[in-house]
Amino acid sequence: MSQESTSTAAPNTTGTSSKNSCLFLDFLISVPPKERQRMLQKPSCCFFIYRMLPPIAQQVTIQLIWKGSFPKADDLEVTKSIEDQVKLLEDLGIVSKQANGKYLIDNDYKRSYMYAAMLGAASISSLVLETNDEKRRGKEVEKKAVERWDCILRYLALPSEENTQAVSETTRNLFKKANFTSGDSRIEITTSGFQFLLLSPVKQMWTYVIEYLKLEMSQGQDIVEVIEPLIQIVLLANRGFKAEKECYQIDPSWSIPQQELLNHLRELGVIFIRKRKDGVFFLTHLLTHLATNETIDDTSAERVSNGKVIVETNFRVYAYTSSLLQLAIIALFTEMTYRFQDMSVGMITRESVRGALQHGITAAQIISFLRANAHPQCIATSGAINCLPITVADQIRLWEDERRRMDLKDAYIYSHFESEDEFQGVCDYAQERGILLWANAQQKLVIVNEEGHEYVRQWYKRSKGGETST
Incomplete structure (x- = not known):
């Protein structure tokens, strides 16, 4: 029996979905409760935390501050959204659930927020404007x-x-x-x-x-x-x-x-x-x-006002910039073909996008970058979304989906068995151990996962030595 290391492909049955969340709020949750409570006692921190909350969480907070409760929604989807936002507020220490099932706003947060709301952001910043x-x-x-x-x-x-x-x-x-x-x-x-x-x-x-x-x-x-x-x-x-x-x-x-x-x-x-x-x-x-919540859509507050990139429906990219930094980023997913003093030309191809995907860059990130850096004329003509042609955006996603069809795993292939009994013995043992990935009786091939190789090797030594395998 001979063996070799390889990689096997299996269908990707698990979807990858990532839920966007505010980096600042996530960090705040990771802060020890004692320090986080000190932040809730400071008007400037409370006012800023409120601004970074999602809209539904802001509404729940206001309802609890002024009414002591918030209304329940009839729609199941809306109810689930409210529950998610209430959970966020609990994690932040802004609200707490009582034994009777009601929610109460934290007194420190309530006091600090109302004080900040009356004075305004400029006053609570406590920084002195220089007049010299x-x-x-x-x-x-x-x-x-x-x-x-x-x-x-x-x-x-x-x-x-x-x-x-x-x-x-x-x-x-x-x-x-x-x-x-x-x-x-x-x-x-x-x-x-x-x-x-x-x-x-x-x-x-x-x-x-x-x-x-x-x-x-x-x-x-x-x-x-x-x-x-x-x-x-x-x-x-x-x-x-x-x-x-x-x-x-x-x-x-x-x-x-x-x-x-x-x-x-x-x-x-x-x-x-x-x-x-x-x-x-x-x-x-x-x-x-x-001052902007980074979870806001890339097509609004995150947009760069002086964008330099134009993408055509034929996948040709024009970058009106001499910045080596911008060109280096664009070259990550584009095949650059021409370089002039203040303008460079490239093509978005299957190979260039796949190269970027292999570096861990996602299709969503490429699309987001192209939209965020779109030329103002493209935005004025086609809008915030269509400044990147839909056909180009869809094709980039399809090229990414191609790589999701299979998951590669390290494995070992066993072949050239000396007898039918030896082949069948390896198959049975691998199946009992739950390490068998694939077997073919006609070609006499057996593939086990990487962790199972050591088990098969030990079993093979024992069987050759006349011991009974377990």
């Missing part, structure tokens, strides 16, 4: 902010010594801990890193911030002390601020972790600090990404 004209000279704030964020993405997409020096050690440790990069002397992007690059800007920013908060927690930092100033700054993004015009004082009483947070937000580009000695920081429009 000499310090309000934040020239090219937006340009410098985008450059800082691009440095981080470039480091991930095109690891090099130059790009490594452009980011902080915290960013490098964060990407490594999040499994976006691997290696010490030679940094390489991982499958998760590729997926991160294809996310919309809002999801990218939130993913980065959540990984930073996790890193702070792993280092033993007081997470409430770090989250509170973060939320206070983010709340200012909803005031229709004007970059280069408004700046806020850096609170000298902030602790070291809070000062480090400010420096990190500066590296992200969501704020701009001209000089540390000025004692002020400017807000940038990248901050609006953190």
Whole structure:
């Protein structure tokens, strides 16, 4: 009997469905209850948590605050949605179920939310608007902010010594801990890193911030002390601020972790600090990404207003950009054919998409990226959804479905049996053990799973030695 290792294919009978959830709320659930309760006592945190809740959860919260209960729905589907949102509120510690089956709102949350609702986001942020004209000279704030964020993405997409020096050690440790990069002397992007690059800007920013908060927690930092100033700054993004015009004082009483947070937000580009000695920081429009729930459809708040990509129905892609970062991302799922100074041309093919899928990139991520970076003219002509031709989107999904038809598993093939009895003995033993994947009596072939190979090998030794197999 001879053997060889191989991979067998089996039909994929299990569907893969992922439910979108808010990264910030998921992180909040993972925070220890004691620290989470401290957040519920702070008006700014409560107000921000409310904004990040799904609409149904917001309605349930308001009903419990003002009426002490919420109405039951007649429709079963709506009832299930309400139950899911109530479960979310329970996990967050906002509501609790009593012995009589009624739900009560947390007193700390109720008190903090009502206080915040009366004052408004600007007041509860408690940050002081700077009025010194000499310090309000934040020239090219937006340009410098985008450059800082691009440095981080470039480091991930095109690891090099130059790009490594452009980011902080915290960013490098964060990407490594999040499994976006691997290696010490030679940094390489991982499958998760590729997926991160294809996310919309809002999801990218939130993913980065959540990984930073996790890193702070792993280092033993007081997470409430770090989250509170973060939320206070983010709340200012909803005031229709004007970059280069408004700046806020850096609170000298902030602790070291809070000062480090400010420096990190500066590296992200969501704020701009001209000089540390000025004692002020400017807000940038990248901050609006953190003021948005990342579960919102990619066709609305997550859209990049200055998109550069045009996709035609013949699968040809035109990228009106000279950015090496953007071109590197597009090349992940496109065969680039022409490169000019400010425009590149490529084709979306079956091979290029399958190559991206093998790196762990999904069809939904490719479609989301193309829509989020669609040229404004495409959006104006065809709308937020059809800016990417439906035929192209459907074909990308079909190419992904092709790979879902089979699941590959490592296995061992046994052949060239010395006798019929030996073949039948291996078949019977493998079937009894539950390790048999396939057998053919005519060709005298037996395939067992990877875990079962050792059992068959031991059985074969015993049978050759004259022992009775069990």
